Amino acid sequence: MLNFLLALFIAFFSFSSAQSLTGSRILALLPETKIQTQYSTFFEQLKERNYSVAIKAGSDKSIELGKLGENLYDHILFLCPKCTKYGKNINLPSILKFVKNGGNILFAADSEMSQFNYDLASEFGVVFETKESAVIDHTHYYNVPTSNSTIKDTVIARNLNFNKHILPHYTDNKSQPEIFFKGIAHQFNKNSYMNLSILSGSLTTASVFKASKDKLSVIPPSSQLSGYNLNLVSVFQTLNNARIAFIGGTEMLKDIYIDIQKSDNIYGNSKFLKDLSMWTFHESGVLSHSSPLIYKTLDKISYESYQIKDSITYQVNISEYNQGKWTSFAANDVQLEIRMLDPYIRTTLDYTPSGDLEFNTFKKVITLPDKYGVFKFQIIYNRPGLTWVTITDTIPILPLRHNQFPRFLSQAYPYYTSSFVLLGGFVILSALWIFSPTFNK
Numbered sequence: 001m002l003n004f005l006l007a008l009f010i011a012f013f014s015f016s017s018a019q020s021l022t023g024s025r026i027l028a029l030l031p032e033t034k035i036q037t038q039y040s041t042f043f044e045q046l047k048e049r050n051y052s053v054a055i056k057a058g059s060d061k062s063i064e065l066g067k068l069g070e071n072l073y074d075h076i077l078f079l080c081p082k083c084t085k086y087g088k089n090i091n092l093p094s095i096l097k098f099v100k101n102g103g104n105i106l107f108a109a110d111s112e113m114s115q116f117n118y119d120l121a122s123e124f125g126v127v128f129e130t131k132e133s134a135v136i137d138h139t140h141y142y143n144v145p146t147s148n149s150t151i152k153d154t155v156i157a158r159n160l161n162f163n164k165h166i167l168p169h170y171t172d173n174k175s176q177p178e179i180f181f182k183g184i185a186h187q188f189n190k191n192s193y194m195n196l197s198i199l200s201g202s203l204t205t206a207s208v209f210k211a212s213k214d215k216l217s218v219i220p221p222s223s224q225l226s227g228y229n230l231n232l233v234s235v236f237q238t239l240n241n242a243r244i245a246f247i248g249g250t251e252m253l254k255d256i257y258i259d260i261q262k263s264d265n266i267y268g269n270s271k272f273l274k275d276l277s278m279w280t281f282h283e284s285g286v287l288s289h290s291s292p293l294i295y296k297t298l299d300k301i302s303y304e305s306y307q308i309k310d311s312i313t314y315q316v317n318i319s320e321y322n323q324g325k326w327t328s329f330a331a332n333d334v335q336l337e338i339r340m341l342d343p344y345i346r347t348t349l350d351y352t353p354s355g356d357l358e359f360n361t362f363k364k365v366i367t368l369p370d371k372y373g374v375f376k377f378q379i380i381y382n383r384p385g386l387t388w389v390t391i392t393d394t395i396p397i398l399p400l401r402h403n404q405f406p407r408f409l410s411q412a413y414p415y416y417t418s419s420f421v422l423l424g425g426f427v428i429l430s431a432l433w434i435f436s437p438t439f440n441k
């Protein structure tokens with residue numbers, strides 16, 4: 001409990017300058033620094049949340065991601081799909097090291113993307129469509145007035161993931177989504193619980209090959225991505241809880257696309273980008289837990305080991321960091337397993353809403369299995385949109401001592417009776433044999 005409060009305390013005071021739990025330093029990589037004016041609304045959003053955003057050209061030789069094994073930034077925005085390399089010698093291993101150290105990434109692709117960026121995405125199992133392809137939709141499209149092209153490649157996407165941890169402003173308000181998107185599609189090359197599609201196409205959306213700037217050929221790229229399995233925006237969470245968001249086009253982050261739809265009642269690009277960046281930069285959907293308290297229900301004392309069939313109580317406090325503050329975490333599916341190779345007990349923990357507190361206490365009274373050995377008490381809680389939680393305690397369960405078994409069992413009374421009957425019979429028989437003069441005749 002003390003550790004838990006301490007962690008909350010430290011988390012609260014050391015990061016009070018930024019909302020993110022992992023830090024406030026953002027590196028934004030653009031093709032040229034002067035392009036930053038095109039992203040002013042998005043950068044403004046980040047600055048409002050107290051991030052310090054370092055805007056650099058992707059080719060800037062002075063960029064370094066880390067020094068002496070420490071990350072120099074907490075989050076990176078890759079907004080330069082055409083960049084063939086970053087910095088002086090930033091390569092895939094150094095970017096992966098950044099992620100291994102807990103750094104988060106928001107990555108934007110585009111129709112014209114360098115091989116380096118394709119390789120970077122594929123490190124996380126994300127396969128972007130071939131170069132020069134584009135997502136189009138003949139029904140849900142928007143004619144950008146400033147553009148003379150007749151291509152219907154500004155798609156109005158509405159197929160959002162209904163995950164309340166990632167897109168809280170969408171799921172809470174149930175407002176009509178209208179996301180303006182221009183770019184390329186992607187898919188995952190592996191079925192994993194770490195990836196999650198956030199925005200995908202509708203039935204009329206397709207990915208096609210771009211023959212020239214203003215014309216689209218009708219030949220679809222070889223993967224033939226279309227409809228709901230065509231991802232426009234998706235996220236990936238690594239095992240160390242670093243988060244990477246993939247956006248199929250830089251355009252949707254720019255002011256022109258944000259400005260198309262600014263109505264408050266519509267869930268548009270601005271709100272979507274805010275939710276997405278908050279989640280990616282650890283401002284939402286982060287779980288924290290106390291170390292569990294395990295004690296004997298009878299005397300409320302924690303022991304090093306327990307005996308078979310003891311009644312114990314397991315309890316753990318869990319809180320969720322949501323939109324920049326700690327809140328009590330509520331869920332009906334937190335499972336505890338008591339296992340020795342196989343689970344002997346698998347049960348759901350109950351919680352009572354704590355009201356104003358920053359956490360909920362999840363609790364269960366359990367009768368230990370009638371089996372002795374070294375058991376693992378384990379909670380593995382992996383849910384999309386939340387950081388992975390694994391809580392493990394190793395606790396031996398001992399057999400009863402020789403003097404702890406019950407002395408007389410009611411089930412054994414027939415056997416006791418038969419023994420005494422036998423004894424009595426022997427005494428009577430012996431007496432008759434010794435004293436009765438007629439018995440032996």
Ligand SMILES: *[C@@H]1O[C@H](CO)[C@@H](O)[C@H](O)[C@H]1NC(C)=O
Pocket residue numbers: 001004290291292293315316317361
């Ligand atoms: C959870 O919080 C309650 C209330 O503050 C406290 O009594 C309890 O010891 C905590 N449990 C754990 C496992 O830390």
Ligand SMILES: *[C@@H]1O[C@H](CO)[C@@H](O)[C@H](O)[C@H]1NC(C)=O
Pocket residue numbers: 016017018019048049050
């Ligand atoms: C940003 O920092 C200022 C000054 O430290 C603080 O007053 C403000 O509440 C912070 N904003 C957010 C969104 O954390």
Ligand SMILES: *[C@@H]1O[C@H](CO)[C@@H](O)[C@H](O)[C@H]1NC(C)=O
Pocket residue numbers: 146147148
């Ligand atoms: C659109 O066409 C007009 C006239 O043909 C031209 O002046 C303008 O630059 C074009 N705009 C774009 C974005 O290509």
Ligand SMILES: *[C@@H]1O[C@H](CO)[C@@H](O)[C@H](O)[C@H]1NC(C)=O
Pocket residue numbers: 168169170172173264265
């Ligand atoms: C829901 O919408 C109302 C106005 O329409 C707004 O005041 C409120 O902050 C919104 N709530 C969330 C969680 O976005």
Ligand SMILES: *[C@@H]1O[C@H](CO)[C@@H](O)[C@H](O)[C@H]1NC(C)=O
Pocket residue numbers: 187188189190191192193194195196197384
């Ligand atoms: C990850 O991607 C695969 C392949 O597209 C998909 O089948 C799977 O459902 C995704 N995982 C989650 C948690 O959505």
